Amino acid sequence: MNQPIVVVGAGPAGSALTLYLAQHDIPVILLEQAAQLPVDLRASTFHPPSLEMLDRLGVTEKMLAKGLVADKYQYRDRKTNEVAEFNMQLIADETKFPFRLQLEQYEMTRIVGDMLKDYPHVEVRFGHKVVGCREVDDGVIVEVENAGGRSEIHTPILVGSDGASSNVRKGAGIGFGGFTYDEKFLVVSTDFAFESVFDNLAWVNYVSDPDEWCVILRTEKLWRVLIPTEPGDDEATLLSDDFIQSRLRHLHDKGDSYAIHHRTLYNVHQRVSETYYKGRIVLAGDACHINNPLGGMGMNGGLHDAFNLAERLVNIVQGGADIASEFALYDRQRRQLAVDFVQKHTIENKKLMESSDPDIQKKRQAMLMETAADPVKAKAFLMERAMINCVRESLAVA
Ligand SMILES: Cc1cc2nc3c(=O)[nH]c(=O)nc-3n(C[C@H](O)[C@H](O)[C@H](O)COP(=O)(O)OP(=O)(O)OC[C@H]3O[C@@H](n4cnc5c(N)ncnc54)[C@H](O)[C@@H]3O)c2cc1C
Numbered sequence: 001m002n003q004p005i006v007v008v009g010a011g012p013a014g015s016a017l018t019l020y021l022a023q024h025d026i027p028v029i030l031l032e033q034a035a036q037l038p039v040d041l042r043a044s045t046f047h048p049p050s051l052e053m054l055d056r057l058g059v060t061e062k063m064l065a066k067g068l069v070a071d072k073y074q075y076r077d078r079k080t081n082e083v084a085e086f087n088m089q090l091i092a093d094e095t096k097f098p099f100r101l102q103l104e105q106y107e108m109t110r111i112v113g114d115m116l117k118d119y120p121h122v123e124v125r126f127g128h129k130v131v132g133c134r135e136v137d138d139g140v141i142v143e144v145e146n147a148g149g150r151s152e153i154h155t156p157i158l159v160g161s162d163g164a165s166s167n168v169r170k171g172a173g174i175g176f177g178g179f180t181y182d183e184k185f186l187v188v189s190t191d192f193a194f195e196s197v198f199d200n201l202a203w204v205n206y207v208s209d210p211d212e213w214c215v216i217l218r219t220e221k222l223w224r225v226l227i228p229t230e231p232g233d234d235e236a237t238l239l240s241d242d243f244i245q246s247r248l249r250h251l252h253d254k255g256d257s258y259a260i261h262h263r264t265l266y267n268v269h270q271r272v273s274e275t276y277y278k279g280r281i282v283l284a285g286d287a288c289h290i291n292n293p294l295g296g297m298g299m300n301g302g303l304h305d306a307f308n309l310a311e312r313l314v315n316i317v318q319g320g321a322d323i324a325s326e327f328a329l330y331d332r333q334r335r336q337l338a339v340d341f342v343q344k345h346t347i348e349n350k351k352l353m354e355s356s357d358p359d360i361q362k363k364r365q366a367m368l369m370e371t372a373a374d375p376v377k378a379k380a381f382l383m384e385r386a387m388i389n390c391v392r393e394s395l396a397v398a
Helices: 012-023 048-056 060-066 105-116 167-171 241-251 298-319 323-354 358-373 375-385 388-396
Strands: 005-008 028-032 068-070 072-077 083-087 100-102 122-126 129-136 139-146 149-155 158-160 176-190 204-208 214-218 223-228 260-273 281-283
Touching: 005 012, 005 139, 005 149, 012 028, 012 105, 012 122, 012 298, 048 060, 048 298, 048 388, 060 105, 068 214, 072 358, 083 358, 083 375, 105 122, 129 167, 158 167, 167 281, 176 241, 204 358, 214 241, 223 241, 241 260, 260 323, 298 323, 298 388, 323 388, 358 375, 375 388
Parallel strands: 005 028, 005 158, 028 122, 072 204, 158 281
Antiparallel strands: 068 100, 072 083, 129 139, 139 149, 176 223, 176 260, 204 214, 214 223
């Protein structure tokens, strides 16, 4: 197999996969529709297994130099002021990185993008949008649009890591079942120092409140607040200064206006594609699974796909392994897990946060306080939430 593998999308999944292949001397063409690496307010938490995987490529060290180490996180009840704190040092015997690294995902793709420049057998083509694909006997024809017009590339294997609206997935005719929540999530960032007004505030906090729950987390740059909105509310209103200031004042009334650096309103989905591959076309990341951001499992799951798939591709290209068997193993190891673990946990996380029933809120906080106070239970909780269990379990699938 001498022709380059085509990878579509330079998000976290496509970038990590390309770097892995690059370091294994496998030629790749990475197609990205944007003119440069997208900079947007999305994932900002890297869990321990993702840091371990990226460490094998020499990326984690560079990320640590930029990011914020969050070695504890909290579930806060604003009504009672109770705080359940989970100390990630409890999993120090399980991972080299017993913390969440708070770093904007675009910082990771920038680091990887810079590293890719060292590999002459990798070509990154910005401004190249994949508009279709079709399988032929010995490979896949990829239809690409750029400023110069339309062209086609023949590749032995096409990887679609082109995000939730994946044209590769659509081109392969793979369904993307699941549902979209009625309400949208609003994310805003501010330079206000929340740690100066909340006692002992961790860098990551899930805050329950009878009127409105939220997530407050610190990235390496700013504080970020995630707020649910009401189904059917007008988008312009939700993004207005008035609305955002009122929600932040509800969180903490500091007497004057907050400086808002970013605001994004986005739809929240729970979907998994019906298969992760068809013939020589294979998917990774948001192209094959999306979920709500509570727990930070979307991008991390996509990175775990990327590393699993990269190993399969090395077996195929360098070990002469059978494409169908390798992709079937990838699908077994990663797809079922997306359904059983990621979808389950993220749907549960949202239900747990949003219930305004005082009884449920009380029980939830009591359960979290009890778990956090018991080192055995707290460790089990962290092993699950830090995605260590799910990665181990997926690798055990034959
Ligand atoms: C507000 C918010 C907060 C989040 N927080 C977290 C978190 O804390 N932790 C977490 O794990 N996840 C989080 N997520 C989810 C996370 O951002 C995504 O799961 C992650 O970006 C998926 O990575 P990806 O590489 O699969 O796809 P993407 O990041 O979507 O990258 C896809 C790339 O493909 C390119 N592309 C798309 N179509 C084409 C085409 N036709 N041709 C060529 N290129 C194309 C795009 O330009 C893009 O660069 C969050 C998401 C949101 C919206």
